[in-house]
Amino acid sequence: MNDSIAEDGNHPRARLTPASIASVAVGGLLLCTWFWISLALLVTGISLLPALGSxxxxxxxxxxxxxxxxxxxRRRAVAIHGLRVILPAQRSSRRxxxxxxxxxxxxxxxxxxxxRGLLHHxxxxxxxxxxxxxxxxxxxxxxxxxxIALVHGPVELGSRELSQVALAVISSVCVLLAAVMLGLGALADRGLARGLISGSEGDLREQVAELAERRQGAVDAAAQERLRIERDLHDGVQPRLVNLAMTLGIARSAIRADPDRAERLVGEAHAEAKGVMTDLRQLARGIHPAVLTDRGLDAALSALAARSRIPVTLDVDLSTTGGPALDRERExxxxxxxAEALTNIAKHAAxxxxxxxxxxxQGTLHVRIRDDGRGGARVHRDGHSTGLAGLTDRVRATGGVLELSSPPGGGTQLHARIPLTSEATTTRAMTRPTTEETLR
Structure with missing residues (x-):
């Protein structure tokens, strides 16, 4: 469903259509049949609860x-009355x-x-x-x-006589009132739908809270990425650049006094410069790998698996049958x-x-990573070993869920569910983003 009750930016005006009139006729038929069957099932079921819950x-x-x-x-409210239905975020099973x-x-x-929908029905x-x-x-x-006016003529009611004209007027008024009843029924049906199932201010507040939580996830993920880049530059590239500058300075002072030593130092500086370039390429790949943009997710994951220090079995199936496409953000x-999961496995999982x-x-990208390591992985937000926390924030920013199952000695399994459409991230797909930790 859509995320607002407004149509084209404004509240849609009430209007009568053949479909809304027909819905009144359907309501009459249902009142004589299904309405009483439904109430009978409800009342009978409640009355039988004391009998061993039968x-x-x-x-x-x-x-x-x-x-x-x-x-x-809900679909009828959208199709017949032009309403847009608000659905607040709802828990979704991870089974x-x-x-x-x-x-x-x-x-x-x-x-x-x-x-509310049940009451509305x-x-x-x-x-x-x-x-x-x-x-x-x-x-x-x-x-x-x-x-009566056409066949029998005037009619006497007590001491008064109703002429054919009066009968015709009464007949016309009754037909007109009958048409008014249909119109009023359609308007009442629309009013009930708008009041009970199109959403409420509370639903909007829940949507705002949900979007604020996802925005915070994006902010947290960006902060984690910035800290990682700063740490890599400070602890990795910067010391090597300082060492390179010192080596070149010593080589320059030794050019005339000891040319052989200067040549050796220049060679070391050249090798160090190549190492710095490699580090910078790795850093750039960590920000956004070029192969992901040029060749897509399948090729990028293949490159990750090839560089991994442990054997990786990779199975990627991104074929779609008319479903939503995978965009760059979710890629x-x-x-x-x-990438972060394989890094953690290589460093910590043994x-x-x-x-x-x-x-x-069905509109969701599933990413599963398993290993046969020592297990015991946890999400930390204390400034140390925050890789999984960063992944949680990245997935949460898309409206998805990251599940972690890591029993001690039983290996670790990560399962990221990433919705592929904006509608899925704001409506009933509607999964409240969390990270679930399961000990088995």
Missing amino acids: GLLLLLPWLLLMQLIVRIE QGVAGWLQNRWFELGTGAFW HLAILVTGLFFLAFVVLLWCGWKGAE AVAYFVV ASRAEVTVDQD
């Missing part, structure tokens, strides 16, 4: 069906398969948006159904009045997740091998 056999299927209906109602699906359904039951049926029944009654009265995030898997699934 009412759950009715309530659970009813709640699952209601979740589907609420989604349909896979049926267990993950069931946990997502449980999380949805805990949201106010679902219960039944109120909308009740209100539009009553307006439709009023339409049917008034239309029938108008038809009967016209029939860079995926690259640095793998692992003999590592596996890297990158694939796309």
Whole structure:
């Protein structure tokens, strides 16, 4: 769903369309059928709960069906009434398969948006159904009045006589009121949708808080990167440049007194200059590797695996079937997740091998790195060993999730889930970005 109730920057004006009129007729049909079935299931399920919880056999299927209906109602509000639906950020399961699906359904039951949608569904049926029944009654009265005026002529009501003209006027008024009932039903349906499922000020506040958290993640990631570059320059390149300058200074003073020594020192300075150039290339690669821009994520990860000091099994599948494309920002995030993970494995894990898997699934980029090392990895924000904290901030800035599982002695597994579209980062894909640490 979209992220505001405004259309084209303003609140859309109420308007009657054939679709909105038809929705009133559908509401009348549902009032005579599904409305009472739904209430009967709810009341029966609640009344059977004391009987060893047997009412759950009715309530659970009813709640699952209601979740589907609420989604349909949101789409109907967008398609028929032109509203834009606000959905606050919602927890998402980190499990896979049926267990993950069931946990997502449980999380949805805990949201106010679902219960407002459930209330809206039944109120909308009740209100539009009553307006439709009023339409049917008034239309029938108008038809009967016209029939009496044309077939039977004047009608006596007590001491008064209604002429054919009066009957025609009454018939016309009834038909007009019937049409008004349809219009009022459509407007009432739109008002209920706007008030209950299009969102609220609280939802907007949650969205603002979510975006502020992601912005803070981007700021933290940038700060971590700046500190890393400063540390690499100060501890790596700067001392070598100072040593190079000192070597050249000694060589210059020894040119006339000891040419052989000067030549040897110049050779050392030349070798040192090459080493500094290598360090600078490595530093530039750490900022943004050229191969990532020139040849894409697959080639960049292949280069990382080739340079790794431990054997790396790499599996990259970025094929898409009409889904969202992988942009440069998310390519860079995926690259640095793998790069930092492989660096940590080489330095700290004492692992003999590592596996890297990158694939796309339903608008999400999955990056998984596993090793068979000592485990025990943690996210630190105390100024020491903050590599995983930096990765957490990078992934969080995209609206994604970084999961860490590192039991002592059981190896380490990182799983980054990176949404591929802006919509996915601000709506119900809606995963609240965190880093999960699991000890098994």
